[in-house]
Structures are given as C-alpha cells and as structure tokens.
Amino acid sequence: MALLEVQNLKKYFPVKKGVLSRSVGEVRAVDGVSFSLEKGETLGVVGESGCGKTTVGRCILRLIEPTSGEVIFNGRNLLQLGGEELRRIRASLQIIFQDPFSSLDPRMTVGQIIAEPIKNHLNVSKAEVRDRVAYLMERVGLHPEQMGRYPHEFSGGQHQRIGIARALALNPLAIVCDEPVSALDVSIQAQVMNLLAEIQEEMNLSYIFIAHDLSVVEHISDRVAVMYLGRIVETATDRDLYENPQHPYTQALLSAIPIPDPEIRRQKIILKGDVPSPLEPPSGCSFHTRCPERKEICTKERPAFKDLGGGHRVACHLR
C-alpha cells in the first residue's frame, strides 16, 4: 500500500463581497486531484503560478483545510483526524517552505527554531535537545556553533538548510517540498537539491516536490504530475514524461526548457493567452482556451484521466 494516497482532493475558496460577506462565487484552487506516493519515492508536481500546486501541498498537511477529498497517510485519513491526533501525525509528515527566510521566526535563534519540533513531540532533556540540534545542523551543512544566531544573520541557502533541519528533526516519513529552491540562486539551488537527494537516500524519505520549473523537477523526481488550473492533466514516470509527453500542455512546458547546445534547433510551442480565471474555469477541458490542437469536443466535455499503459496517464480527448 502506498505511503500517501490523495483521492479527489478539492479546495474551493469562497469569494465574499459587500458588508454582509455574501458569497458571490468560489475559486477552484484545487479541483479533484488524486495521486499516490510510495515509500522512498519522489513525486514532482509542476505547473504555472496559480495552478493550485502550493494549495495541494498545504491541504495534504491540513495547513489549509480542504473542501473535500481524502488524504490517506500511513493508513489513516488525515481529514478525519481531530486536532491532537493530527498534531501527532504531523511529526512524520513535514513541509519545507518556498520562502526560506519568512518561514523562520525572526525573534528566535536558529537553535530554538530547530529545537521546536523536538520539544513539541518528545520529552527529552535540554542536553539531548541541544545534541540533536547540533547533529541536525551538521547534517544539513551548518556549523553547530551558530545555533545561538538569529535567522537574519544567515544567507538564503543557509535559511533553507535551517528549514530542512527543522523538517528532519523528528525523522519524518514524507516531506512536502513547496518550491524549496525557487527563491535561491542557481548555484545554491544545486547544493540544496543535492542535500535533499542525499537525505532522501539516507533516511528512505518520500518527497512531494512542488516546482514551476520542469528542469528542477527532472533532477530529483521518480514520477511527475503536471497540474493545470487545479487539476492534474498528466502523470508519468520521470523518463516517460520527458521523452514522450502526451498532453499538449506538457509538450508546451517541455519545449520551453533550454537545451545547452546551440546546434540543436527545436520547435518551441508558445502558448497564447493567460491561464483562465479559476473563478470561472472554462467548460469541457480546462486547457482548451490555449490548446493548439483544440477540437470541437474539447469545449464541451471534460476529458477522462486515461491510462496509456505503464502508469502514464493523461487527461486529453485526443490521446
């Protein structure tokens, strides 16, 4: 059985207007997302800004309360757990945030930040906490002597290392990585990615790796899910997706990755227009407004999520 199983997850944000806050509609940030994650596996989730990938990550941990759906982690449906049970289970399901600096309390020392999960969940002595923090800091490439310093005294890459140390503090089974490197310099990105890969190997961790950049995801993922307007439009193994993309949206995304060889010319698929408003998603296939291969049926019927074999699934009428 999969470590994490997400079934038909939905999150609608109500849009309220006026003095009486009457509901005038809803933003369908996540609109029926399903996937599973095996032990030790990395699932990459990619998509444009606003496609709902961050909301998916938050909903899995119930940092945002989902509207409906199921999140089964280690055999238990997280959406049915009460406050205290949820609190305890979060010890094994952690998150790393996109903006590493703002995820660190500016009034706490780095030692206090990393110690927080340990103090919350384990009843251990001060010396043990300090030893554990020192070990974690060393593990993520920080100097334990710096545990008395404040976050603003560190660099961007170090902030993310602090965030990783905090997430690792309780030996989690899975970590949701919400664009962990998109705020970092390219040279630092590689270091942090390598650190994440090393730790995964060492602790047999599962990652849900959210990113807007396919090339970043390629580096670390076993399987990739492509999201568009709150839905998954294609999932496949890493290899399969990059070599044989099926959905027109995936093809367009992949064609935008630069190839480091000036001799190779590639047909770039330039998508026209913007992502439609999730307040009023298009009828039928939500991608039809921008799809270069649009047919009559696409504007009317929503495509099913078809299995093309080998776990490669796509939501498109034409495949």
Add this chain to the structure above:
Amino acid sequence: MGESTTANFHHVRTMRKDSRLRRNWAKLRRNKAALFGGALLLIYLVTAVLAPVLFPGNPSAPNLAKSLERPSFDNPLGTDELGRSILGRIIYGSRVSLLIAVGVVSVGLLVGVPLGLISGYYGGKVDFGIQRVTDMMLAFPGFLLALALVAVLGVGLKNTVISIGISMVPIYIRLVRGCVLSVREEVYVEAARAVGTRDPGILMRHILPNVMVPITVQTSLGMGTAILFAAGLGFLGVGVQPPTPEWGAMLGSGRVYLFNSPHVATFPGVAIFLSVLSFNLLGDGLRDALDPRFKL
C-alpha cells in the same frame, strides 16, 4: 560535545542579544528628543524614589501661619493655602503619579493584551464579540469613560487606577489585535503549526514576541496619558483624595488663588507637563529605534 562547547554556545547567545540591544540603543541615543525625554524621566524616577531624602518633612502637615507664601529660600516654590511646601508636595506627588502610571498600564496590559491576542488569533465569533464591546468603549472619549467609571466605583487612588486602566483596555485590544492579524499570516506561524506547536505555544512564543514593539511603545505613551487623566480626575476632585499630594488635585485647589498666588497652580501644572512630555518623547523615540525599517 563537552563543557567547553556548551559554554561557547552560551557565549555566542549572550553576545548576539547584546549586539541587538546595542544597535537599538545607538539609534535611540542619536534621537535628541528621546534622550531629553529619557533624561526627564530619569529625574522623575530619582525624585520619586528619593522623596524622603529630598524633602525630609511631612508634605501633608498644614502650617496655616505660612499660608500662600510666595517662593522664597525656605520654600523654593512657595506654599499653598494650608501653608504646605509646594516643592515638597510635588516631590511626594511624583510617587503618587508614578504609582498611577504603572498601575494603569498594568491593568491595560494584563486585560488588553490577552484579549487582543485571542481576538486577533482566533477571529470568528470570539473576535466579533470582543470587538463590539471594544467599539462601545471606544465610542466614549477616554477621559469621559474614566470619569464615568469613577462615578460607579468611587474616588480614591485604587479606583482611579482601575478606572483609567479600564478606559485604556480597548486601546491595547485594538493595537494588539491589529498586529496579530498581520503576524498570524506569517509563514513562520504556519511552520510552527506544521511542526506540532499548539495554539498557546504559537501565541506565546511566536506571535507575542513579534508584536512586543508596538506594545512597548504604547506602554510608554500610555503612562503619559495615565498621569494626565489622573491629574484631570484629581483636578475635578474625584481622583486621589487630599491630603495625599497629587498633582491634579494641587492644580485644582490652586486655581482659586490663580490671581493673587499663581505659583500654587503653576508649579504642579509644570510637573504634570514635564512628566507627560518625558513619556511621550521616550515613546516616540522607542517607536523609531525599535522599528528595523526606520534607520536614523
């Protein structure tokens, strides 16, 4: 890890705390107005503490033979209608006004800060309830509210403190709630929830420390207001009762003699003015010094 590393950690920590304090102190020191306010406040505090040394006699003992004397060598600020030294009464009055300032702000902080934290953090119905009560209290001008409360509770030092304190509670509630509303959306609060910190821990360890700066500033400004309000109540005769030397009451009883003996009302008025000024200047200076975006 041995003893030395532990000691090292400790050293690093204290050093860092020091440097932050020093930076803020440096900013405060460059602000002339705040320094002046601080100096005034220091004089005020020293006066209050050393009152029996500065004025050995009993400030409340009448001496009708010396009634309404003008300033002289014996009585530098003159005497009041009962022949008591005005300087002595001002010196002892500083104790009373300081007591009121600290008492009032304590009431405001102890009641207002927790309510503001809860209101801002939990939102919803709790917030709605607390905010409507706050609205009602804020609909009255602060002094009028204090006056109305005194009318209910009665006169005297304790009731003065309670009345003015309660009239300040809504200010703290609003201030703290507003700050909490912005801080609770911070990613580090979400991160704390993700690592399993319970609500009380989030409120005390993450939110409260990050809203301390405006609270500190408001506390300093609030002490000034408290002294002014207490003086106002004393002036009207419903505050601290005679013979306790209280600046507002001194001002009130002196106003009868304003034409022939202006010193009786003037000097307590100056004392009120300077003490309020000291708190306000210091409060403004603190606001600027503690705001990391504001570089002097």
